[in-house]
Amino acid sequence: MRVLVARCSIGYSGRLTTRLASGDRIVIFKDDGSVCVHGPKGFKPINYMSGPTVLEEAAGLITIRRPATGETLMIEIEDVIADSTHALEDNASLEREGRELELHALLERSPDLIEEGIEVLEREHITDVGPVDFICKDTEGRIVLVEVKRVKAVAAAVEQVVRYREHVEQDATFAGARAIVLAPEFAPQARNLAERRNVECVTLDVAALYAGTEPDPQLF
Amino acid sequence: MRVLVARCSIGYSGRLTTRLASGDRIVIFKDDGSVCVHGPKGFKPINYMSGPTVLEEAAGLITIRRPATGETLMIEIEDVIADSTHALEDNASLEREGRELELHALLERSPDLIEEGIEVLEREHITDVGPVDFICKDTEGRIVLVEVKRVKAVAAAVEQVVRYREHVEQDATFAGARAIVLAPEFAPQARNLAERRNVECVTLDVAALYAGTEPDPQLF
DNA sequence: ATATACATGTCGAGG
């Protein structure tokens, strides 16, 4: 892994074309062929290239090509501030907790957070128009389709569950199915559309959902 | 800007929780308070934090907090491989060519690629439910709403243009408006939904669109 | 390989 700190100008040509005038940046060349250029602000590289790549370096011009897509990144080096290479060992992989899938699993254990007395019949049911997060039955025996959002639900989430409802209602046993969007928060336009489409917005109590699991995951 | 190469373990707690076991990584601390951690693969940081942040360093433990959201990133330093700070000057900003906006401009010059004989009345027409890419009139005098996608259109794109159509049809002059999604490619679910929503899928001939422009922009 | 949906999505524009 090589870390190059240099004054440079950068050009990228691929899905689009970008130009970056002269400035000081940090360029990281990784062993998998990927390259990223960090500017002064933000955690995202200002320019980058996925591996695998072919690298060519000559007379202050570094050319990185990605044969798979025909992309090219060119770095014109004007002044080298620092240039070092390190053999880094890293076999760890990032473990994530709190993704949507995990949220589904927790909900299945606490379906009351969807609605008192509701029963989960099926999870991730696949349809031609996409997967339904949950198919449930309410205390009155009606079918309930549930779309879960980990973060704030927007209008699109409502459209999604409406699509599912339209689809499953082609099957007579699903006639009169209810539709719920379950999210910790709702955008006003989502509530608005839900009203018009006869979709219910249920606020997800995230704290209650995680109540059973270890309460406050210590980082160390 | 500080570049720290170190063996470390990392924990993040915020919108989700992540744990990264011990390994060698590159950590960049930028002057705007953002932090990013680069692992051995890919151009994207494996862990990161947006600025502004409050940084605390003590006894091999760096704690980065983002007051705005309550997020915390903790880096437990086990072994410092390199640690340097550079005052970097960079006033340049990235210039892009070939985005969706440019695509719109090209389409306006070649509306026949939308449909033979169609006429563009308005571009980026603002509605309460968002902007419509194009409002056109077809050879029979009907209003046509066009949603343009630079890459493959998915179901959401169809729903978008349906929302526009519903909205503008409140105005009687738009009654019976057609709706088109224009994209180089369509996901099967998008075609499926388009059929049911009476939306037309028109394949965009990208080659023809760019035929007039200079073929290969030189990077340097 | 293709299709699909999630992402700590991020980012920028517009109200």
Added chain:
DNA sequence: CCTCGACGTGTATAT
């Protein structure tokens, strides 16, 4: 500040 749609979106998963 909030809402929304584009993004060089990237990335994993299931078919």
